[in-house]
Amino acid sequence: MNNRRHFIKHLSVLSAGGALAETLLLPEIQRSLDRNNDRFASYSPLELAREEDFWQTIKDAYQLSPDIMNLNNGGVCPHPLVVEEAMIKYHRFSNEIPSFNMWRKVDKNREPLRQKLAELAGCNAEEIAIQRNASxxxxxxIFGLPLKKGDEVILTKQDYPNMMNAWKQREKRDGIVLKWLDFDFPIENEKTIVDTYAQAITKKTKLLHVTHVINWMGQIMPVKPIVELAHNRKIEVLVDGAHSFAHLDYSIHDLGCDYFGTSLHKWLGAPFGTGMLFVKKDKIQKLYPLLAAPNPRSKDIRKFEHLGTRSFAIEQAIEQAIEFHLKIGSERKQARLHHLTRYWATAVHTLPGVHIGTSLDPRYSCGIALLQIDHLKPVALAQSLFKNYKIHAVAMDYHNIHGVRITPNVYTLEKELDYLIQAISEISTT
Ligand SMILES: Cc1ncc(COP(=O)(O)O)c(C=O)c1O
Incomplete structure (x- = not known):
């Protein structure tokens, strides 16, 4: 009897593990972020973008490699400590008794999380499905839309390879027709881009696939006018927001698109293996889920979440990434990331043989830019940065894009970019 009582008492302590759902920002990090916000409360986003003290506190919230400077945040971003801690905490709790703690307790947080993601994305929670990545x-x-032989989809040669391949697969299997646009970025003219889409539209066009921020060199695409153009002609738009979400300050509702997909392990800084799908409410029913659901024709967005067993610890720690992001704020983050790009790019672009393959106008770029040096192939340039300076950045050598992509993050400081600038000036003159 005593043993039974003891055991039940132990269980009730565990069920207080509902506390797991509470705000998990580590107290000292929370306090220092709050102090930081109080101290700089009166600064505009543009003023704050230059305040290194503010961003040093943000940097202190990460545990980063001490040996290598990471300028490939475009690939995948590290998450701040509070996210890592939450993920570990949820994982440990789940692992005590997975089918009970993970499925029945940790997963209870899914609906509040959906709500928070929807608030951040600027749409209705009933339009948001939690996924594992942008792909x-x-x-x-791409695979769930009811398209038939002869239907046309417009996309560009500068879209992301996984997506281009998915569409090519659909073309092979279903006989849909792909119409490829080919842009010579950077382009600093919204109309040129929108007109190129307009000219490709025919009576058979059913969908435009638009990458919001082109991953190769960071060009920002004018999604809103493209959506307006498409909707005027009863054509739908799918937006690849892998690089724009939590990087640029906008809402999905404002973009007006019909479908939107993003990773959350990029600019939001959520755990690796997290993503989000948005489907406009009245389009959910016709879209088949990629993984079978009990009722594939349901109007419930949750039909896209029948993903089988996966880590709910990873999923739930998205919430701490949102909290951390909100401590900075979307507008301030965008201003800082653009400031960092301008900071290094304007310091090197007049050096002999150095070119920036990205617009520096904040309407057309933010935290991603392409570095080009005349006498060096992209791979050689990336190798030189790494071998001689321990700067990690990635070579882009594809179609009409050649250079090394430089992507700082909120934890990158000006003094680190000074080191990059020094490296570029030495490499360009040797
Ligand atoms: C534009 C774009 N779309 C989609 C993806 C795919 O993202 P994920 O690896 O999260 O599926 C990427 C990844 O870099 C990307 O840059």
């Missing part, structure tokens, strides 16, 4: 979210749309 999964976007391919749900």
């Amino acid at each position: 999964e979210a976007l391919e749900t749309v």
Whole structure:
């Protein structure tokens, strides 16, 4: 009897593990972020973008490699400590008794999380499905849309390879027709881009696939006018927001698109293996899920979440990434990331043989830019940065894009970019 009582008492302590759902920002980090916000409360986003003290506190919230400077945040971003801690905490709790703690307790947080993601994205929670990455979210749309032989989809040669491949697969299997646009970025003219889409539209066009921020060199695409153009002609738009979400300050509702997919392990700084799908409410029913659901024709967005067993610890720690992001704020983050790009790019672009393959106008770029040096192939330039300076950045050598992509993050300081600038000036003159 005593043993039974003891055991039940132990269980009730565990069920207080509902506390797991509470705000998990580590107290000292929370306090220092709050102090930081109080101290700089009166600064505009543009003023704050230059305040290194503010960003040093943000940097202190990460545990980063001490040996290598990471300028490939475009690939995948590290998450701040509070996210890592939450993920570990949820994982440990789940692992005590997975089918009970993970499925019945940790997963209870899914609906509040959906709500928070929707608030951040600027849409209705009933339009948001939690996914494992942008590929999964976007391919749900690419493979799930009811398209038939002869239907046309417009996309560009500068879209992301996974997505281009998915569409090519659909072309092979279903006989849909792909119409490829080919842009010579950077382009600093919205109309040129929109007109190029307009000219490709025919009576058979059913969908435009638009990458919001082109991953190769960071060009920002004018999604809103493209959506307006498409909707005027009863054509739908799928937006690849892998690089724009939590990087640029906008809402999905404002963009007006029909479908949107993004990773959350990029600019939001959520755990690796997290993503999000948005489907406009009245389009959910017709879209088949990628992984079978009990009722594939349901109007419930949750039909896209029948993903089988996966880590709910990873999923739930998205919430701490949102909290951390909100401590900075979307507008301030965009201003800082653009400031960092301008900071290094304007310091090197007049050096002999150095070119920036990205617009520096904040309407057309933010935290991603392409570095080009005349006498060096992209791979050689990336190798030189790494071998001689321990700067990690990635070579882009594809079609009409050649250079090394430089992507700082909120934890990158000006003094680190000074080191990059020094490296570029030495490499360009040797
Ligand atoms: C534009 C774009 N779309 C989609 C993806 C795919 O993202 P994920 O690896 O999260 O599926 C990427 C990844 O870099 C990307 O840059």
